[in-house]
Amino acid sequence: MARRHAPTQHHTDVPLVRAVNVTKSFHDNQVLKGIDIDVHAGEVVSLLGPSGSGKTTFLRCINMLESIDGGRIFVDGELMGYEDRGGTLHHLPDKAKAAQRRDIGMVFQRFNLFPHMTAIDNLMEAPVQVKGLSKRDARERATELLDKVGLADKADAYPAQLSGGQQQRVAIARALAMEPKLMLFDEPTSALDPELVGEVLNVMRDLAQAGMTMIVVTHEMSFAREVCDRVVFMDGGVVVEQGDPAQVMVNPQHERTRQFLRRLT
Numbered sequence: 001m002a003r004r005h006a007p008t009q010h011h012t013d014v015p016l017v018r019a020v021n022v023t024k025s026f027h028d029n030q031v032l033k034g035i036d037i038d039v040h041a042g043e044v045v046s047l048l049g050p051s052g053s054g055k056t057t058f059l060r061c062i063n064m065l066e067s068i069d070g071g072r073i074f075v076d077g078e079l080m081g082y083e084d085r086g087g088t089l090h091h092l093p094d095k096a097k098a099a100q101r102r103d104i105g106m107v108f109q110r111f112n113l114f115p116h117m118t119a120i121d122n123l124m125e126a127p128v129q130v131k132g133l134s135k136r137d138a139r140e141r142a143t144e145l146l147d148k149v150g151l152a153d154k155a156d157a158y159p160a161q162l163s164g165g166q167q168q169r170v171a172i173a174r175a176l177a178m179e180p181k182l183m184l185f186d187e188p189t190s191a192l193d194p195e196l197v198g199e200v201l202n203v204m205r206d207l208a209q210a211g212m213t214m215i216v217v218t219h220e221m222s223f224a225r226e227v228c229d230r231v232v233f234m235d236g237g238v239v240v241e242q243g244d245p246a247q248v249m250v251n252p253q254h255e256r257t258r259q260f261l262r263r264l265t
């Protein structure tokens with residue numbers, strides 16, 4: 001499949017996400033060792049790399065589900081934390097954090113729907129509670145989104161009545177209900193039975209084609225190759241190489257990337 005659009009269309013000057021020398025440790029285990037990544041509005045970027053290389057941690061840092069130890073992350077020009085006069089990074093107060101996170105949608109490996117709510121109520125919850133949308137407007141938007149992910153007929157179903165693929169599509173629609181600027185996907189298909197993977201990837205593909213900015217941790221190489229503008233290969237807490245999917249996946253420059261790709265085939 002042809003990729004979505006020429007890269008020149010979406011390369012504005014200020015990246016939507018800018019990570020500068022990001023470091024993060026869990027106790028004495030340094031998981032991120034200085035990550036620099038820019039993602040421009042409209043770009044779809046996949047993070048590839050062996051298990052344990054820090055991909056999920058990095059994604060969680062962008063969304064402030066994890067705090068960083070050093071470096072800087074900006075989303076839409078806003079620092080995800082603040083610096084004092086001495087340049088020390090502090091974490092945002094909860095209120096400011098919540099305000100910034102509102103613009104970032106995240107989809108997890110496990111679908112994380114509210115189990116006691118129907119699909120449509122799952123979609124309406126945050127727009128009503130967090131954004132103060134009227135129930136009527138929230139329902140209208142939720143109905144459109146369920147239709148978009150092919151689940152208009154499941155509005156009143158509870159998560160337990162849906163397949164894993166359907167639950168994940170509801171989870172994507174729920175994230176979209178907040179009208180995020182950025183969507184983060186953390187291995188969204190890896191908990192699914194193989195026959196359900198395609199329907200979720202198709203929804204993500206549609207979203208990419210509609211121009212959403214997306215960062216996707218995935219092991220789905222065909223998705224990375226066909227849908228993403230760029231792949232970023234991480235290993236051992238660093239970015240080993242990045243670039244056009246065809247270039248990095250077909251003709252990798254680094255031995256570590258070659259080894260990783262060989263193991264997949």
Ligand code: ADP
Pocket residue numbers: 026029031049050051052053054055056057058
């Ligand atoms: P990947 O997504 O590339 O598989 P992760 O970011 O999940 O990598 O994990 C990188 C490393 O960080 C692993 O060694 C993992 O055990 C460790 N790690 C991740 N989250 C935590 C945590 N909350 N506490 C302690 N160690 C963690």
